[in-house]
Amino acid sequence: MTRVAVFPGSFDPMTNAHLDVARRASGLFDRLIIGVLDNPKKAPLFGIDERTALIARSVADLGSHVSVDAFDGLTVEFARRHGAGFIVRGLRAVSDFEAELQMALTNRKLAPEVDTTFLMTALEYGYVSSSLTKEVARFGGDITAMVPPPVAEALAERLGAGPRV
Numbered sequence: 156m157t158r159v160a161v162f163p164g165s166f167d168p169m170t171n172a173h174l175d176v177a178r179r180a181s182g183l184f185d186r187l188i189i190g191v192l193d194n195p196k197k198a199p200l201f202g203i204d205e206r207t208a209l210i211a212r213s214v215a216d217l218g219s220h221v222s223v224d225a226f227d228g229l230t231v232e233f234a235r236r237h238g239a240g241f242i243v244r245g246l247r248a249v250s251d252f253e254a255e256l257q258m259a260l261t262n263r264k265l266a267p268e269v270d271t272t273f274l275m276t277a278l279e280y281g282y283v284s285s286s287l288t289k290e291v292a293r294f295g296g297d298i299t300a301m302v303p304p305p306v307a308e309a310l311a312e313r314l315g316a317g318p319r320v
Contacts, residue, residue: 158183160241160272163190163230167199168306169210170288172280176245179274181217188237189214193227200289200313213303231266242271247281289314 162180166173166189181187189210193203201209203225211223226233234242242262244255252273259271276283288301292310299307 157185159186159239160184160243161188161190161234161237161239162243163192165192165194165197166206166210167201167285169213170283170285170302172276172283174213174303175277175280176274177214178217180243181221187221189223190233191225193225209305209309212305231262231269234269240269242269244271244273245276246273247276
């Protein structure tokens with residue numbers, strides 16, 4: 156039996172916290188599909204194709220069993236399309252848990268065959284978020300500890316950040 160999981164998110168941009176969860180999930184599942192959500196309620200800094208490409212470059216060393224795919228709509232439908240029995244979600248702090256629990260229970264109601272697996276982000280990335288990373292980059296701060304190198308380069312180019320990136 157092949158264990159397939161999806162790791163969904165908007166990833167605008169992917170951070171080292173996301174990458175940490177993806178790396179560990181890639182060791183737990185036979186196939187991991189990182190699902191890049193095209194959410195019409197958000198105004199992303201990077202378009203869906205840019206985010207997908209940046210993530211693919213950032214996870215290239217995780218192996219051929221890890222792929223990246225864009226999607227819109229319900230995560231459980233994305234999971235079903237890929238034959239996934241698991242949704243992977245990262246948790247940084249207790250404050251993330253309440254919203255994630257509600258989402259997991261809703262997904263379970265919509266797709267009882269799909270389980271949600273929570274992975275705690277490594278301690279050194281517990282403070283990192285996409286929005287915080289963008290804010291630090293906008294003001295010229297050093298984001299090299301917050302994001303993978305392809306993302307740091309893209310943020311520098313997009314936001315005109317100086318050589319500190």
